[in-house]
Amino acid sequence: MFKVAVIGASGLLGRAIVDELARQPTWQVVGTAFSRPAPDTVPLDVRDSRAIEQFVEREAPDALVIAAAERRPDVCERQPELARALNVDAVRAIAAAAQRRGAWTLSISTDYVFDGTHPPYRPDSAPAPLNAYGRSKLEGEHALTATTDFGCVLRLPLLYGPIVDWAESAVTSLVPAIAASASAHGQPASMDAWAIRYPTFTPDVAFVIRQMLERHAAGNAIRGIVHWSGDEPMTKYEIAVRLAEALQLDAHLTPQHTPTDATPRPHNCHLASERLEELGIGRRTPFDTAIREVLAAFPWRGDTAV
Incomplete structure (x- = not known):
């Protein structure tokens, strides 16, 4: 049995990931939620590092996907401490707990780590965020890579998908x-x-993440930084x-x-997605x-x- 923990399972992307992974008959999925708890999720405040540690110890996942974040640029500008708590400190705490467990960690980041002047951007392009949101997500990337050598950052652009409002x-x-x-x-x-912008469908992202998790389950985990993006500007x-x-x-x-x-x-x-495409990973719905x-x-x- 391959077990995946989805942190932030009640959000726009988190729900799509859980729906996709739950279709895998030999996988077990546990999702966490904070602002929108549901009967099928585990309550977890990612700002509580001790609670994160206890969750990972108790559930013992093989992989963790961090879909929890403060993603609203205007909120990040007004409340940089909240942005840091969710987008940087929480990533560090989750990665540390996963490292102790030996679990692979996938952290979601954003195209806003770039300034938008020289597209397309590849994983090794130099970041230059223009706003507090982009800066906090870039710091979150650094928090992951500095805390574990068994993880990956997936940068994504503007997301849309099944909604609750x-x-x-x-x-x-x-x-x-x-x-x-x-x-x-x-x-x-x-x-x-x-x-x-390059609107990207959350069920397609979930499909990509499932393919990435399959590689990890087969002993070929992807590390470093990868991009996925819709292709319609x-x-x-x-x-x-x-x-x-x-x-x-x-x-x-x-x-x-x-x-x-x-x-x-x-x-x-615009994020260049060749690294995943060359691995046979990807799906784009018009x-x-x-x-x-x-x-x-x-x-x-x-x-x-x-």
Whole structure:
């Protein structure tokens, strides 16, 4: 029996990982949650290093996947201590407990470790984060590699997938404004048309992670840093247009061609995924197919989009 612990199993990515791994008949999956505990998850506050140590000792997993994080750039700017606790200190504590156990650790990082000026970025490209979120995730990468030699960092770009509320993904968070702009008295919605993103479907990421775990189970664990990314470049405006089409809404959208975010964001952090592709790892679902699947599974009322 191969046992995997998913830290942060109640989140957008964590749920997709658990769903994918639970399909493996000879694998055992244990998930942890904090803000959204469920009957099938273990309560765990990753800011409590002793609780992490006890969890790993008790469950004795063969591998741990760290999907818990503070991923909202604006929150990281306002609360750098929270960002550090979740994105750096927790990674270090989990990696230390895994190292003592002899378990492989996979930590999720972000394309925001780069400044977006010279894409595409490879795993050995020089990081240069522009905001507190990117800095905290880069520190988290260093915390992992300094704590264990039996681990891997998986950098990912903008994620979307099955949701529990619109705000859970920066992709679906656009829906209320899109719907409002399509209403009888709605004002046009201004959408960023400057930053180029690569929306990546969480079930595809979970598939990639399962393939990585299979290599570990076979004695060929991947170490160091790897990237995975969708391959369709889009601005937020272009994402909104395609969302409106999927929702069959006559939305009134205005492209904004200069950055307007209070928190600085990179222009284009396209991640090169060749290292995993060369290992035969990967899956990409077309955006229009995947987003329709997400929207079909999440009920909404056209008048309010909630």
